[in-house]
Amino acid sequence: MKPKIYIRSDGNSEIGLGHVIRCLALAEMLKEDFSCIFVTRFLTDYINAETRKICDDIIILPESDDHFDAFLSILSGDEIVVLDNYFFDTDYQKAIKNKGCKLICIDDMHDKHFVADIVINHAPGVLESDYSVESYTKCLLGTKYALLRIPFLYLAKRSKKYNMANKAFVCFGGGNYNNIAKRVVERLLSFKFIDKIFIVTGGAYIHIDNLQILSELHSDKIFLYSDINAEQIVEILTNSDFAIVPSSSILWECMAAKLPVITGYYVDNQKRNSGYFFDKNIGRVVGDFNVNLFNEQDVLGLSQKNVDIVANYIDGDSGNRLKNEIKVLSHV
Numbered sequence: 001m002k003p004k005i006y007i008r009s010d011g012n013s014e015i016g017l018g019h020v021i022r023c024l025a026l027a028e029m030l031k032e033d034f035s036c037i038f039v040t041r042f043l044t045d046y047i048n049a050e051t052r053k054i055c056d057d058i059i060i061l062p063e064s065d066d067h068f069d070a071f072l073s074i075l076s077g078d079e080i081v082v083l084d085n086y087f088f089d090t091d092y093q094k095a096i097k098n099k100g101c102k103l104i105c106i107d108d109m110h111d112k113h114f115v116a117d118i119v120i121n122h123a124p125g126v127l128e129s130d131y132s133v134e135s136y137t138k139c140l141l142g143t144k145y146a147l148l149r150i151p152f153l154y155l156a157k158r159s160k161k162y163n164m165a166n167k168a169f170v171c172f173g174g175g176n177y178n179n180i181a182k183r184v185v186e187r188l189l190s191f192k193f194i195d196k197i198f199i200v201t202g203g204a205y206i207h208i209d210n211l212q213i214l215s216e217l218h219s220d221k222i223f224l225y226s227d228i229n230a231e232q233i234v235e236i237l238t239n240s241d242f243a244i245v246p247s248s249s250i251l252w253e254c255m256a257a258k259l260p261v262i263t264g265y266y267v268d269n270q271k272r273n274s275g276y277f278f279d280k281n282i283g284r285v286v287g288d289f290n291v292n293l294f295n296e297q298d299v300l301g302l303s304q305k306n307v308d309i310v311a312n313y314i315d316g317d318s319g320n321r322l323k324n325e326i327k328v329l330s331h332v
Helices: 018-030 045-054 067-074 090-098 150-155 180-189 208-217 230-238 249-256 268-279 296-300 304-311 318-330
Strands: 004-009 035-040 057-060 080-084 102-106 118-121 138-141 167-171 196-201 222-226 242-244 261-265 284-288
Touching: 004 018, 004 067, 018 035, 018 045, 018 080, 018 102, 018 150, 018 249, 018 318, 035 045, 045 057, 067 090, 080 090, 080 318, 090 102, 102 318, 118 318, 138 318, 150 230, 150 249, 150 318, 167 180, 180 196, 180 208, 196 208, 196 230, 208 222, 230 249, 249 261, 261 268, 268 284, 284 296
Parallel strands: 004 035, 004 080, 035 057, 080 102, 102 118, 118 138, 167 196, 167 242, 196 222, 242 261, 261 284
Antiparallel strands: none
16 A cells, blocks of 8 residues: 655645645656645646646645644644645644654745755755754755656756747746736737747636737737646747746746746745846846846847756756655655
């Protein structure tokens, strides 16, 4: 009988889908050796469809604060628990550990003390010294532990040659309440050398009507995709020359595709990653997408050098590394 893993994460138009996507990536890595059960408060059609491809079951919790106790009541103590959201504080981690469970926290803020057995942060440049953890806690840090779905891990093993910046990939997550994607596309349309713009939105995207109008007005250039799976995104990335994305989960997928990137942030938890890209001169970094965009030279300045730099970060083997660490934790 496979060991049981409860994967606890939420996603919607306000939170975005980044937490859910990276949790499902982990589940996909583990599903051959573990029974993965996804636990959430918000079950959109997209999350439901994607989760049922991977996980053995889905448990829906109350949307109110009752979800904390409701999840604890499910635990018997012999499971592994994965937590991925910012509101799971130290006391809640302790409550899970006190049940007898093994605990894994996926984190990108390192803003609290962790009592988890494993902490995963796949951002580049993060150090163990950034974290406050217990003596037994193992920190799995950096892009060698990239939480990417299997098609992206395969994609990372392919080579990429840079030609010209004619075909753009644009994605601003499942939420993106400020509708930055529309501004980005309008700017790209002003560049004569852009032939195609591939826009991908998630199931929680609330401004899809605006993008549909743009795509109808420029049907020869704009190709709009919504609620598509990982294999479809991989195909689009393969056919793109460069990407304009925030410093969030989608950035890792573009790095796996070895695409030169123009990136930045639009919420606080993306700032550190954006700053790292700026410091290391990886692609072009615009800073705050809410107030800044990019110009023609930012795009035309992308080169094979940018491809070679991002190729150094994701090797496609993170799934095996993570699975091996978690098998040790569970004594499989």
